[in-house]
Amino acid sequence: MKKVRNVVARLAIMKKGGVHDKTNKAKRCKQKQKLQKQIRTNNFGPYSFVS
Numbered sequence: 001m002k003k004v005r006n007v008v009a010r011l012a013i014m015k016k017g018g019v020h021d022k023t024n025k026a027k028r029c030k031q032k033q034k035l036q037k038q039i040r041t042n043n044f045g046p047y048s049f050v051s
Contacts, residue, residue: 022030
């Protein structure tokens with residue numbers, strides 16, 4: 001005999017699945033890194049030398 005399952009509970013659990021996106025904090029951090037790299041590239045060219 002097949003066990004009867006709670007359909008509502010099963011649907012709630014299945015909502016958690018799927019593609020995991022980056023968090024907003026990670027997106028902001030990536031954007032900040034991109035901006036800093038762009039600023040460095042504009043000021044010093046593609047390579048920066050430490051003296």
